[in-house]
Amino acid sequence: MTRFAEHWRIALGALRANWFRAVLTALGVVIGVASLVAVSAVSAGAQKEVQDSIRRLGANVVLVDGEFISIGTGQSATERTITPADAAAIAQLPMVTAVAPHQDMESLTVSAGRNQTTTRLFGITPTYADIYNQTAQRGRLISAADVDFGRSVMVLGLDAQAKLFPGGSAIGQTVRVGSHEFEVVGIQTRKGKLADENLDNRIFVPLPVVLRVLLGGANTKSVGVRVRSEADIEPAQDEIAALLRDQHNLPASYADDFSTEDQAALVKEAQRATTTFRVLTFALGGIALLVGGIGIMNMMLVSVRERTREIGIRKSVGADPWTVQAQFLIEAVVLSLLGGLAGALAGIAVTRLIGALAGWETLISAAAVVVAVSVALAVGLFFGFYPARRAARLDPAAALRYE
């Protein structure tokens, strides 16, 4: 034990004597570990974001989108192919637990007094909240009565509220959409982002108001369909397709005039774009560690050469080959370990920076940091072994004569 402590003292002393060289050598390990820590934090964050998004958007939801109705050779500007009867028929399918027809209008400019903002407006029914996990932070959500009576009421996303009513509560206030006025009755709980869209910039009104007052027509663009379980998603898509083709009397040679999508798959797809980037950065981190390891080996070889005489002296006073080997191995390990720890700190800092600048969700796990530092340790052991072995095998008589 005494001797082990002694090795540490000797190793730290030797590194201190050539500290600048040691720092430069450790830099490869620092960069490698930092990128491993940062990439794994970004990865874990992205993974968590996917889970969160799926949870926020509702699990086991199939989104059915209708296409624009063809009129002769042209298309209706607003009218879609999914009818209220279609939605009702889908609701009758055995694996379906709820349906929520909804209609949205994108890039819609709305105003409140002098403030205006561009938002995405959704016409919904109460089942929407059910399927898509919508809750009210304040006030209430769109109710069945709102839908039945076609009330001009509105629920705001948090960011939409902030833009329309900076510094004040929106509840009871009026929002104008074109010439139509809505009374704000509730504020939606924070939803965050999905891919590029800010889900808190959405606003919600009763579906009939959108259909009759803002757009005209009775059909909806989309129907959210919740099925019993994840396993039901694919068969449900097939059944819905068959049902709608039947409802729409489509001949076999005609293409579908609607589409069905697994909502969770959409979320995962959106995240896949960043996967390539992450894999690449991970690989670069690995390469940096490898180069760092080679740097350590190079420095240790130089160090063994420079200290040949010292090794001879130590051997002449009783250091056996194992002791000499341990001394140099510990030196390499100390170097890589310090590099690893510095890299972990740098990685955490970089992660914070990425989180702040790119707005990505990140998740630094203790396990990832421990693994990265352990890898650095392993690099030191691996690349320090050969130089240490060389030192151990030096012939004492020749080492003492070395100038």
Next chain:
Amino acid sequence: MSADGAASILELADVTKVYRDGDVSVEALRGVSAVVREGEFLAIMGPSGSGKTTLLGILGLLDRPTAGSYQLVGEEMASLNESRRAHVRGKRIGFVFQAYNLLPRSTALDNIELPLIYAGVSRKERSRRALEALAEVGLSDRAHHRPSRLSGGEQQRVAIARALVIRPSVVLLDEPTGNLDSASAEQVLAILERVHRGGATMIIVTHSSEVAEHASRILRLADGLVVADEPTESRVALGATG
């Protein structure tokens, strides 16, 4: 001081050493036999290239003989592996080199403690014994000086303290005064003589006959062979009076 009756510390029998460098081989030792007894102060002399440094290297287990037998305190050294040799070296042999060979970044005290570290002596005991050894060579006030802040004579005295701190069976000295001015050399020789009188077995390689005069016996080498092995005059004088 009765060398003849004392137990033998080391015995060499027909030791040869051949250095090979590619196709060229040099016979540094061509069959050396000698016995050194406890308490002896042996000087090995001879012209350069006679094999005296090679012989000292073999005695100190820094080098292996090509053939022949070497027994140190009754144990055959030829067959030991490198690790065992290191332990014997650390336990039984104290070295003093011409070039001092102190670790430049360590203090005098740390240098003296070095053999004790490898011998597994506890920290407290180490520093006690090192301070004691430092006092023996008269450098107690230099304990925390690095070699670069010591004179050549002082460095060599630290090296002597380092050699003595393990209480070795034999002290091997390779031209210990070779780099020193005459005043420092006198001091070092005085210390060595005192150590010898204390009962230590010492073997010194030198080509200075003044240095060799301090020894009790001189072994002369030439071309890798022992050409003479005789007591010195001081030994004779001592024997005559004692």
